[in-house]
Amino acid sequence: MELVRKMLGGDADALSQLIGAVEDDLINISEIMSKIHQNTGHGYYIGITGPPGAGKSTLIDKLTTVMREEGHSVGIVMVDPSSHITGGALLGDRVRMQKHYLDEGVFMRSMGTRGGVGGLSRKARAVVRLLDAFKKDFILVETTGVGQVETDICDISDTNILVLVPNAGDVIQAMKAGIMETADIFVINKTDLGNADNLAVDLSLALEQQKRRDNWIPPIIDVQASNSLRVQQVYEAIQLHRKFLDEGLFLQHRRRKGVEDFKKLVREELLDRFVTVLKNNQKFKTNLDRVERGEIDPYSACAEILNSVETWEALRNSFSNK
């Protein structure tokens, strides 16, 4: 495929068009992924999440500066929520990163979630791999952080950073599961607002109580991203975590990430296929009517569909017809 060849040769415009084709489903994604697979594995993926207004974009901007100074190339994917009603999205994260617009060593792409749940668009995972194949040393992924269901990003990142602001103490109570378990580095931003110490204490207490699969102790770093204060420390923490993964089980870790992605893909694709089949299925439509009329409860209606041989035959036929 011409675009892929050009992209692998370092053509940024080809990369941009390729991402567009992936996003719009104009192209067979598995074919692309298979073609670039051998070229991936070099990039280091970093996920940055946190509540709106925490300063993720600013932090990414400053981190990028540090990485560039160290001679590394950077790819950035910024994901913002798409409206569930209109499908539109305001992709405003770029505004914080103006300094890097003309730097060819930095490739930035804004994406909408376009129907994906978990804070990361379905296609973003593929785009990250494209940036990896494009030979970016670091790939930073910023997601719409609500703080609880961002497990999607952990499936793909090597290091996960959670950015918080002071006076978000109550948020800790709510964030017991999900992102708290998977963040490798905690950043407390906007410390000029005061109360950062309280948050740090709350955080370390919460961390003491939870179990991690590995024995990495997540550092808590206070910064003022907009003033570039202590951003260097965040970079060093990333390096430390990377070393930890390398010395331990990096390759296994990477393969496990691939496994999570694979399982997720199978679930998603199967669901897609199933839903398409059901839309045209007579029994489904009949049951839909019955539920609407109150004749039958949703659970029984569902069981009827799943227990019907007809449903599975229709699904099987959809595969052979493909």
Next chain:
Amino acid sequence: MDTRGKRTIRVLLAKSDQDAHDRGLRYIAGVLRDAGMEVILMRYRICEEVVSVARQENVDVVGMSFYGSGYRYDVPAVSMSLKEHNLTAKFIIGGTIPREDWPMLTEMGVEGIFVPGMKTEEIVECIRQVRA
């Protein structure tokens, strides 16, 4: 809304660093988002930034907003640069643009000029034709 299989229009809206009057731009950004488009906002110090971003983001439309006479310099610069890089994005502008200058700007490659008083549906329609 699941947009799988549908082509979402991507619009870049840019405003100069020097120009603080971005109320209009922000309003239009909201209108376009509500019309189902992905809107990328940016500020620029020099015109090259606009084209660089347009390339990376693979946008269908490049929109620039002007208050004052900055358009006289920025419009030809951006228009030429878009052509140089073979970008097929539709180039539109908005803001306080006197009608006397419209022919000149159209000549330079601007495909839509939207000023206060016009209906937002016109902008949406103009942009939607990109996918027609």
